Amino acid sequence: MQSTTKLIPFAIAMAFAGSAGAQEVVKIGHVAPISGPSAHLGKDMENAAHMAIDELNAKPFTINGKKVTLRLQPEDDGADPKQGTAVAQKLVDAKVNGVIGHLNSGTTVPASKIYNDAGIPEISPATTAPQYTRQHFPGAFRVVASDEKLGSILGKYAANTLKAKNIAIIDDRTTYGQGVATEFTKGLKGTNVKVVAKEFTQATATDYTAILTSIRAKKPDVVFFGGMDSVAGPMLKQMKALGINALMMGGDGMCTEALPRLAGDAVGEGRVICAEAGGVKGPQEKVMDDFRARFQKRFGVGVQLYAPYVYDAVMVMAQAMQNAKSAEPAKYLPELKKIKYEGVTGTIQFDQNGDLKDAPLTLFTYKGGKKTKMDVIR
Structure with missing residues (x-):
C-alpha cells in the first residue's frame, strides 16, 4: 500500500511532463x-x-x-x-x-x-x-x-470571338452544371446568338443519344456543356458518332488533362474550348x-x-x-x-x-x- 502511494505522484508528474513536452x-x-x-x-x-x-x-x-x-x-x-x-x-x-x-x-x-x-x-x-x-x-x-464570371466570359467569347449563331446548352443537373450553364446563357444576352436547344442529363448518365439526336436536328455551331469531364468525354464520342460537328464549350469541370483519354479521338483538334478558373502568365x-x-x-x-x-x-x-x-x-x-x-x-x-x-x-x-x-x- 505504501509503495503504491509513492507511485501515484510520480505517475502524475510524468503525465504532466509528457504533456508539457508534447508538440x-x-x-x-x-x-x-x-x-x-x-x-x-x-x-x-x-x-x-x-x-x-x-x-x-x-x-x-x-x-x-x-x-x-x-x-x-x-x-x-x-x-x-x-x-x-x-x-x-x-x-x-x-x-x-x-x-x-x-x-x-x-x-x-x-x-x-x-x-x-x-x-x-x-x-x-x-x-x-x-x-x-x-x-x-x-x-x-x-x-x-465563380461561375458568374466564368460562364459570362465564355458566353461573350462564343458570341464575339467565335461568332457563333446557334448554340445548344446541356447541363448535368448538379449545382455546378446548372450554375455555369445559367451564367453562360446570361453572357449571351444582347448578342445575335440564338439558343436553339436547352437539354439536361445526369452526372451519372452514360447514354446521351436521345438529347444529342434532338440537338443535331437544330444544327448548332456550339454545344455548351455544364458538367464534369467524366460526362463530357463520352458525350464528345457520341457527338462524333452522330455526326454533330459543333464545337464543344464548357467550364473548368471538363477542362482537364484527362479529357482526351475520356473522349478518345473525338476530342479533335481545336474542337473543344473550355475555361479554367485561375491561370497565370508572364513571370x-x-x-x-x-x-x-x-x-x-x-x-x-x-x-x-x-x-x-x-x-x-x-x-x-x-x-x-x-x-x-x-x-x-x-x-x-x-x-x-x-x-x-x-x-x-x-x-x-x-x-x-x-x-x-x-x-x-x-x-x-x-x-x-x-x-x-x-x-x-x-
Whole structure:
C-alpha cells in the first residue's frame, strides 16, 4: 500500500511532463471526391494538400515562435451532398482548425453551413457556384473565380470571338452544371446568338443519344456543356458518332488533362474550348511550372486540375494562423479576411464576400491530344 502511494505522484508528474513536452498539433481537414467518376480530380487535390502540409512541417512550421505540427485529415465526399455533410460533421467533431474543400459546388454549399455553425473557416480551391459565398458566411472563401464570371466570359467569347449563331446548352443537373450553364446563357444576352436547344442529363448518365439526336436536328455551331469531364468525354464520342460537328464549350469541370483519354479521338483538334478558373502568365508561369515539376516528381503523375489551388489554399490558411499568432479559428479568421499572399496561382486576396479579388480565367483547347493554353483573361 505504501509503495503504491509513492507511485501515484510520480505517475502524475510524468503525465504532466509528457504533456508539457508534447508538440501542439493543428488539424486541417481536406475534402474531395476520392471515389466515384471524379476520383482522379479528388486525388489530385488530396495529393497537393499532403504536399503543402509536408513542406510546411519540414521548415519547421511555427506559430507565435513555437513549433507546431500540421496534420491533414483527408475525407472522401464522393461528390455526393449527403456524404459531403456527413464528413463535414465528422471534421467538426474532430475539432479541425480549418477546412480545405470541397471540389463540387453541390457538396460545398450544404457542407459550408455546418462549418459556419461550428465557426470553422473553409477555403474552397474549386467551388465556383455563386451561391457558396452569397450565403455571406464569414468563414467561407474561395481561391478561384465563380461561375458568374466564368460562364459570362465564355458566353461573350462564343458570341464575339467565335461568332457563333446557334448554340445548344446541356447541363448535368448538379449545382455546378446548372450554375455555369445559367451564367453562360446570361453572357449571351444582347448578342445575335440564338439558343436553339436547352437539354439536361445526369452526372451519372452514360447514354446521351436521345438529347444529342434532338440537338443535331437544330444544327448548332456550339454545344455548351455544364458538367464534369467524366460526362463530357463520352458525350464528345457520341457527338462524333452522330455526326454533330459543333464545337464543344464548357467550364473548368471538363477542362482537364484527362479529357482526351475520356473522349478518345473525338476530342479533335481545336474542337473543344473550355475555361479554367485561375491561370497565370508572364513571370508567374515559371512559378507554376516549378510547382508542376515538384508535384510530378513526388507523386509520379502530372497535375490534373485543382492541385495548385489546393496547395495555395493550405498555404494561405497557414499564413493567416502565423499572422494571428494562433490556430484558433476565431483568432485567425480576421487575418484570412485581410491576407495578401503571393502563391503558385498568383496573388490571393479576398473581397468582402470571400471571393478571390480580380480572379483570372484561362482559356484552353486540345491539340494533339494535349490540353493547350490559349490565353489568360480577367
